[in-house]
Amino acid sequence: MTLPAISDDYPAHWLQPEWSLPGVRAWCTTRYGDCSQPPYDGFNTANHVGDDPASVAACRAALSSYFQWHSEPQWLRQVHGTQVVEAQGDGLEREADGVYSRQPGQVCTLHTADCLPAFFASAAGDEVALAHAGWRGLADGVLEATLQTFQADPAEILVWLGPAISQPNYEVGDDVRDAFLQQAPHLSTCFERNPRQRWQCDLVSLARARLQEAGVRHISGGRHCTFGDPRFFSFRRQPVTGRLLSLIWIDPAQ
Template sequence: MSSERYLWADWPAPDGVKALVTSRNGGVSEAGFSSFNLGLYSGDDQESVRANRQLLQQDLDLTSSPLWLKQVHGIDVADTDVDGQEAEADASVSRKPGLACAVLTADCLPVLFCNQEGTVVAAAHAGWKGLVAGVLEATVRSMNVPADTIIAWFGPAISQHHFEIGPEVREQFLAEDMNCSEAFIPGKGDRWFADLYSLARRRLNRLGVSHVYGGEFCSYDQSDLFYSYRRDGKESGRMASLIWLEA
């Protein structure tokens, strides 16, 4: 397995739970997509992306392809046991060993979940639209275990000092949680800078999920490791964050 391709989650998950995020390195994509792009509809050559996905599956010794989603910034949660490839959802849950949940990101926040018993795992794609709509809440509900037994890990997302938003975005968060104002710092004029990590952590804590790890990355700053749509525009590839129960 190529170590340059993967960053393993650093969290106290139980034995048998495997979780990682891919880097942008060690694949076959070229030009701005160099090189381990896993986003099939990112504008990259699709054969290159399929080759990268095959490398991923071989490296991780998965019994089948991860459940790749058609992500739409919503709150639907797919089930690896019943949903086929390209399910329109922004999260997935798995209870069957060898069936991996996967989400693609390039600035949005990937959140991986497991329970302390190691019987269920989940992955969520949480950009600001998904966060405010409730994708994390929907994912936790889909796991169907007590919230205080859930462990979460934050993969790489855009950091606050690069994530500029308009006042209408901030107002949507404040409408649901007036105390989340600490997750925003003023920019120029009416603009603000939002902290996706802080907003996600608050929402999980409100659900009763207090065991939350990760959050030390910046997809925008760490260009040697990660793709960033805000930094690279249309030639941005996608990282994958995956979690599965070991077969």
């Protein structure tokens, strides 16, 4: 197949963290692009969702060519757990839900389509990480596990919360609410009872609360809903679909 090309208008449609760290590069893709065919259109780099493997490989190669990466990104096999790995440039996929690096030029990645991607960077710009925070990983401590990989103090770490499903669109059962309230009853404010006697879960507020309790002072983002905004892939809106790609790395040129 012909290798798709990424032009400058692709990143113009992607999201970036609301922080000013010149030495840190970070993006969250959208559906914008023409690399992938329906129902994975238009830009999917996830190889576990049923998309054509050749199309996924071509999208990944186009990314590498556009950004001129000199080593393979660290791709993850996400399992809704709390394992955090240090990124390697060997091209091997690793089972984890968090990835960390202090090596300039080493790209960290993860995929989401309603779960919350959390971007981490030290204020000094010499450490970066990503965490995949679905409700289970969030309740089990994936954000805290990611913070523990940093040498920087939590007060010196910036966190940006990427696009995720919003409370009005995220219905859950008692099991999800109980998983959080058994640890911290005050988090009941993050759940609202609906007419079906189930709960609307505020994933972003849960993440903010957990991060603040862990000592993080600089938290931004959390304003984009994957379910309600057609720019994003959403598993709840369309079960057969692609995934958004989160990327972060330390710029070796800085």
